[in-house]
Amino acid sequence: MKIFVTGASGFIGGSVAARLAADGHSVRGLIRDPKRCGELPAHGIVPVLGTLDDRELLRAEAHAADAVINAADSDHRGAVEALLDGLAGSGKRFLHTSGTSLVGDEALGEPSDAVFTEETPVQPAPDKLARIAIDDLIRSAAPGVHSIILCNSLIYGDTLGPTAQSVQIPPLVAQARESGVVRHVGRGLNRWSNVHIADVASLYILALERAAAGSFYFVENGEASFGEISSAIAEAMGLGKAEDWTPAAAIARWGRELAVFGLGSNSRVRADKARRELGWVPAHTSVTKWILASLV
Ligand SMILES: NC(=O)c1ccc[n+]([C@@H]2O[C@H](COP(=O)([O-])OP(=O)(O)OC[C@H]3O[C@@H](n4cnc5c(N)ncnc54)[C@H](OP(=O)(O)O)[C@@H]3O)[C@@H](O)[C@H]2O)c1
Numbered sequence: 001m002k003i004f005v006t007g008a009s010g011f012i013g014g015s016v017a018a019r020l021a022a023d024g025h026s027v028r029g030l031i032r033d034p035k036r037c038g039e040l041p042a043h044g045i046v047p048v049l050g051t052l053d054d055r056e057l058l059r060a061e062a063h064a065a066d067a068v069i070n071a072a073d074s075d076h077r078g079a080v081e082a083l084l085d086g087l088a089g090s091g092k093r094f095l096h097t098s099g100t101s102l103v104g105d106e107a108l109g110e111p112s113d114a115v116f117t118e119e120t121p122v123q124p125a126p127d128k129l130a131r132i133a134i135d136d137l138i139r140s141a142a143p144g145v146h147s148i149i150l151c152n153s154l155i156y157g158d159t160l161g162p163t164a165q166s167v168q169i170p171p172l173v174a175q176a177r178e179s180g181v182v183r184h185v186g187r188g189l190n191r192w193s194n195v196h197i198a199d200v201a202s203l204y205i206l207a208l209e210r211a212a213a214g215s216f217y218f219v220e221n222g223e224a225s226f227g228e229i230s231s232a233i234a235e236a237m238g239l240g241k242a243e244d245w246t247p248a249a250a251i252a253r254w255g256r257e258l259a260v261f262g263l264g265s266n267s268r269v270r271a272d273k274a275r276r277e278l279g280w281v282p283a284h285t286s287v288t289k290w291i292l293a294s295l296v
Helices: 011-022 034-039 055-064 077-087 126-140 169-179 197-210 226-237 247-254 256-263 272-278 287-294
Strands: 002-006 026-031 045-049 067-070 093-099 146-152 154-156 183-185 191-196 215-219 223-225 243-245
Touching (some): 011 026, 011 045, 011 067, 126 256, 146 197, 154 287, 169 226, 183 247, 226 287, 243 247
Parallel strands (some): 002 067, 026 045
């Protein structure tokens, strides 16, 4: 298949694009940094220079492709509209990357019992309404566009494609490297579901082949509190005990979006639907084991 992937230099998009190319697909990948274009061919990806704001480019690439994977930005509505426009009425597949912070709370390091499946009603935080509206727009494009949403939890692991890092664990590590102290938001009792990037890439490929039009899947294969994650980072880095950090200090360091929703919230989902309907058999089960084995 001819597949157009946005975010081809990123953690999710690059990993998925590299897997698709390795499987024999013809992959074109959007990249905005001309200096990095040269990295893509080594992973079998043809670079397409442009940004998510290049509406005509996105529309034309989507129109020419057999399928589109949008993995650059879960919150860029304009790009979604342009890609859907290019696919309109074709019945071709459009796989969009969403994220489970849409079920997240504002617990600032405190725990929660709330666990979500695809059927659980969500009362989103105001900051997440726009992401949910994008997901609704995409699902409502079916069946004219065979749209599919994969809603990822915290992703860990090493990229399978061009140089890239995930969004939650690396900032914790960077802060620890700079200060010599691993810190989590508040008491670090908040929990997130998680999943390894290799299992994510496998699920994208299965979803492309098997998912129904208009479908939505959570993506996880395990769960940990941020206190457990920061303790594993501290052990792996040979630092002392991980420490609680006031929400104000965490927001000053990481910004509100990352501190409150990425690192201080609870986001607990279950991906039984993906296992049951798509035959997904994820292999990696523990983010803390990965941290201990991989982080130096
Ligand atoms: N990683 C996770 O655990 C996770 C989980 C759930 C949802 N998500 C969401 O999934 C999306 C992708 O995540 P990721 O971890 O793959 O992030 P990433 O590594 O930062 O990758 C994003 C890629 O998209 C590109 N990009 C971003 N905005 C662009 C624009 N306006 N025009 C052209 N290219 C653009 C980036 O280019 P540059 O390299 O030039 O910046 C980068 O290559 C994000 O919205 C993220 O919030 C991530």
